[in-house]
Amino acid sequence: MDVETRFSLIKRNTMEIVTEDELRKALEEGRKLRGYLGFEPSGISHIGWLIWMYKFKDLVDANVEMILFAATWHAWINDKLGGNMELIRAAAKHVARVLEAIGVNMSMVKVVYAEELVERVEYWEKVIRIAKHASLSRVKRALTIMGRKASEGELDFSKLIYPLMQVADIFQMDLDIALGGMDQRKAHMLARDVAEKLGYKKPIAIHTPLLPSLKGFTRMDTQMDIDDALSEVKMSKSKPEEAIFLIDDDNAIVKKIRGAYCPPREVETNPVMAIAKHIIFAQGKKRFVIERKPEHGGDIEVYSYDELENLYRNGSIHPLDLKNAVANELIKIIKPIRNLLQNEKDLWLDLEVISHSVTR
Numbered sequence: 432m433d434v435e436t437r438f439s440l441i442k443r444n445t446m447e448i449v450t451e452d453e454l455r456k457a458l459e460e461g462r463k464l465r466g467y468l469g470f471e472p473s474g475i476s477h478i479g480w481l482i483w484m485y486k487f488k489d490l491v492d493a494n495v496e497m498i499l500f501a502a503t504w505h506a507w508i509n510d511k512l513g514g515n516m517e518l519i520r521a522a523a524k525h526v527a528r529v530l531e532a533i534g535v536n537m538s539m540v541k542v543v544y545a546e547e548l549v550e551r552v553e554y555w556e557k558v559i560r561i562a563k564h565a566s567l568s569r570v571k572r573a574l575t576i577m578g579r580k581a582s583e584g585e586l587d588f589s590k591l592i593y594p595l596m597q598v599a600d601i602f603q604m605d606l607d608i609a610l611g612g613m614d615q616r617k618a619h620m621l622a623r624d625v626a627e628k629l630g631y632k633k634p635i636a637i638h639t640p641l642l643p644s645l646k647g648f649t650r651m652d653t654q655m656d657i658d659d660a661l662s663e664v665k666m667s668k669s670k671p672e673e674a675i676f677l678i679d680d681d682n683a684i685v686k687k688i689r690g691a692y693c694p695p696r697e698v699e700t701n702p703v704m705a706i707a708k709h710i711i712f713a714q715g716k717k718r719f720v721i722e723r724k725p726e727h728g729g730d731i732e733v734y735s736y737d738e739l740e741n742l743y744r745n746g747s748i749h750p751l752d753l754k755n756a757v758a759n760e761l762i763k764i765i766k767p768i769r770n771l772l773q774n775e776k777d778l779w780l781d782l783e784v785i786s787h788s789v790t791r
């Protein structure tokens with residue numbers, strides 16, 4: 432694969448790359464690049480996570496050495512799964528299996544648990560060094576990376592150590608690329624700012640879009656601080672009725688999509704259109720059929736998200752027909768993932784316990 436092909440594969444369906452020039456240069460140098468995605472093992476994966484998972488796959492396919500980082504200590508600090516470390520560790524296991532199910536070549540991926548990092552003294556040295564270069568107000572503002580507001584930093588002091596740890600993770604693993612949803616931006620920017628001062632590699636940050644919850648959002652919400660607004664409206668496992676999980680059965684998927692916010696002709700605030708854009712068409716063009724009775728105009732076939740968006744905006748597609756088509760496609764995507772997880776008895780039992788133990 433030449434540099435341009437690798438670059439466009441990495442770039443597709445991202446919100447931003449900080450910076451594109453740095454990425455292109457790094458690819459041109461021809462050395463092996465190492466990237467990572469960190470997640471809190473704190474519940475069952477939902478379809479919002481598919482967005483970074485597809486990007487993870489693109490990076491592996493573009494020959495980047497990817498690490499899947501299970502941020503167990505971070506989830507514990509963030510009060511996930513009632514602070515039960517055993518459950519947190521168990522919740523990490525299924526994520527690698529989901530990546531496998533969507534076609535990631537896992538023999539090329541390294542899975543690292545936070546335990547491996549925190550047992551080393553140099554890790555804590557990095558945390559302190561980073562703290563020396565970050566003001567308290569900047570660390571507080573960065574709490575959105577853990578789905579909290581700046582004011583929640585007072586809950587207990589460990590919460591303020593979390594952003595410093597996330598930056599230390601990047602340096603400790605000597606990464607060239609940090610991947611995450613847009614809500615992870617503040618950690619990556621802090622890492623970039625302190626890297627030079629501390630003599631570490633300045634990571635290239637790749638940010639993917641955030642999928643809104645099925646409830647959608649009104650334009651009013653966007654009056655808030657942008658990072659607070661994003662974390663408020665994003666699909667989240669702590670709001671199970673507004674999320675679709677990768678273990679949901681076909682009926683649950685149809686029921687949830689049927690109940691989703693889906694204003695006619697409106698695209699920006701519409702979670703059903705967001706699913707079409709960021710999940711169904713994430714990997715490029717494909718055949719997408721909107722089935723309709725002949726008396727309603729008959730079936731419509733589109734091959735790209737842009738075609739779908741044009742038709743929806745001009746009122747050619749009714750919200751219910753869109754919902755049915757999106758539900759059908761989601762079922763096709765989720766079924767093989769669910770089957771793979773269900774076939775592993777112990778894993779499936781753990782997932783059932785975990786889904787009842789989500790605390791936030």
Ligand SMILES: Nc1ncnc2c1ncn2[C@@H]1O[C@H](COP(=O)(O)OP(=O)(O)OP(=O)(O)O)[C@@H](O)[C@H]1O
Nearest residue numbers: 470471479482611612613640641642665666667668
């Ligand atoms: N709704 C979403 N859409 C797209 N990406 C998401 C969404 N929610 C989380 N992510 C991304 O998933 C990765 C792992 O996030 P994390 O482990 O913190 O999940 P989370 O933010 O706690 O999710 P949740 O809100 O579901 O508990 C991050 O890079 C984050 O940006």
Ligand SMILES: N[C@@H](Cc1ccc(O)cc1)C(=O)O
Nearest residue numbers: 469470471502505576597600
């Ligand atoms: N802050 C991330 C999880 C994470 C933790 C540590 C990391 O190094 C990376 C990512 C999230 O909530 O989504």
